[in-house]
Amino acid sequence: MRITDARVVVTSPGRNFVTLKLVTDGGVTGVGDATLNGRELAVAAYLTEHVVPVLIGRDPARIEDTWQYLYKGAYWRRGPVTMTAIAAVDTALWDIKGKVAGLPVYQLLGGRSREGVTVYGHANAETVDDVLVEVSGYVERGYRAVRVQTGVPGLPGTYGVSTSEVYEPADAALPTETAWSTEAYLAHVPSVFARVREEFGPGLRLLHDVHHRLTPIEAARLGRSLEPYSLTWLEDPVPAELQEGFRLIRRHTTTPLAVGEVFNSIHDCRQLVTEQLVDYIRTTVVHAGGITHLRRIFDLAALYHVRSGSHGATDLSPVCMAAALHVDISIPNFGLQEYMRHTPETDAVFPHTYHFADGYLHPSEEPGLGVDLDEEAAARFPYRPAQLPVNRLLDGTVHSW
Ligand code: EZ4
Ligand code: CO
Numbered sequence: 234m235r236i237t238d239a240r241v242v243v244t245s246p247g248r249n250f251v252t253l254k255l256v257t258d259g260g261v262t263g264v265g266d267a268t269l270n271g272r273e274l275a276v277a278a279y280l281t282e283h284v285v286p287v288l289i290g291r292d293p294a295r296i297e298d299t300w301q302y303l304y305k306g307a308y309w310r311r312g313p314v315t316m317t318a319i320a321a322v323d324t325a326l327w328d329i330k331g332k333v334a335g336l337p338v339y340q341l342l343g344g345r346s347r348e349g350v351t352v353y354g355h356a357n358a359e360t361v362d363d364v365l366v367e368v369s370g371y372v373e374r375g376y377r378a379v380r381v382q383t384g385v386p387g388l389p390g391t392y393g394v395s396t397s398e399v400y401e402p403a404d405a406a407l408p409t410e411t412a413w414s415t416e417a418y419l420a421h422v423p424s425v426f427a428r429v430r431e432e433f434g435p436g437l438r439l440l441h442d443v444h445h446r447l448t449p450i451e452a453a454r455l456g457r458s459l460e461p462y463s464l465t466w467l468e469d470p471v472p473a474e475l476q477e478g479f480r481l482i483r484r485h486t487t488t489p490l491a492v493g494e495v496f497n498s499i500h501d502c503r504q505l506v507t508e509q510l511v512d513y514i515r516t517t518v519v520h521a522g523g524i525t526h527l528r529r530i531f532d533l534a535a536l537y538h539v540r541s542g543s544h545g546a547t548d549l550s551p552v553c554m555a556a557a558l559h560v561d562i563s564i565p566n567f568g569l570q571e572y573m574r575h576t577p578e579t580d581a582v583f584p585h586t587y588h589f590a591d592g593y594l595h596p597s598e599e600p601g602l603g604v605d606l607d608e609e610a611a612a613r614f615p616y617r618p619a620q621l622p623v624n625r626l627l628d629g630t631v632h633s634w
Contacts, residue, residue: 244611246578265324316497323523331601349593352572353378378438456486479510494544513542540568551583555604558596
């Protein structure tokens with residue numbers, strides 16, 4: 234069997250997605266997500282110029298060999314653009330292998346380790362009263378875990394709080410600017426979780442995303458102040474380039490920590506995992522080298538009692554979500570899966586058979602990933618430049634977004 238064609242499709246059914254579609258001489262096809270939010274065309278060009286030419290004629294059965302060929306063969310290792318491109322190829326090859334075997338991909342990964350994939354939804358609103366309504370909506374739909382974000386009094390807009398029906402941070406061709414005050418934020422957040430816990434009791438799992446905005450000692454203080462509300466995790470409390478900084482947070486709080494959505498290789502995770510500085514590792518299929526590399530990360534994590542908590546925002550396409558669910562259902566150390574619903578336009582461009590029921594997502598039972606790219610539908614939504622916001626302190630200093 235040989236790869237005869239490889240197409241890179243950029244489409245924007247409400248937001249931008251990059252997808253790789255591989256075609257084989259036997260007619261079997263495979264898809265992989267290659268979307269890197271705000272930097273989509275960099276990955277599209279990497280694939281088109283440097284990867285597609287070496288794929289033509291290759292045996293699609295050789296997943297590991299192709300992964301090593303693209304990783305070691307490029308000489309320039311790691312990085313989000315490279316690892317997203319490799320992920321797309323790897324994911325598409327697992328799709329093909331599943332279709333050839335006549336099995337859903339999770340069966341190739343060892344089969345089911347659980348009945349369903351527990352997901353968390355996003356409750357966000359400007360005020361605490363409004364966020365309580367959002368949370369109860371999730372509870373009514375059967376969710377067991379909810380991420381809670383609210384506006385901060387005194388700030389004009391806050392990360393994770395939508396200004397429109399659909400939450401979409403990549404909202405303009407040139408970055409919009411947001412404002413930040415650590416003091417206002419730290420003064421407000423504990424009162425939000427006090428209300429939510431009071432309203433919903435101890436059973437509901439609650440999460441919060443700091444989005445890389447604190448220093449280690451500020452994060453330690455926040456973690457400690459949230460301990461009475463028993464969060465499942467506090468996400469990205471600080472930018473994670475300084476991994477030893479997490480030791481300082483750990484010395485002060487038992488609030489569990491989750492990190493990894495911007496990581497792209499096992500080496501980014503290594504210190505946090507092996508020193509047990511985090512409790513959940515949030516790397517994804519699309520940004521961390523595909524199913525092959527993600528499993529390697531999760532296997533390392535399992536040795537250190539670290540569980541998975543894969544990123545699943547709407548900028549990860551349904552192809553990524555389909556692949557993530559095959560990993561989630563099969564690994565021994567699954568923790569939680571983030572789940573933001575895509576728009577109906579996106580679902581129409583990426584027809585899929587994974588589904589939500591009773592707080593769980595269930596992977597497809599079809600051979601392969603159980604997701605496809607409808608290229609005719611995709612062609613109706615041309616690319617639109619869109620970048621993520623830039624964040625500033627109130628005095629104008631550029632801060633982490
Ligand atoms: O800001 O996916 O946990 N989820 C997140 C996301 C990220 C976006 C960036 O592209 O932090 O909302
Ligand atoms: Co996040």
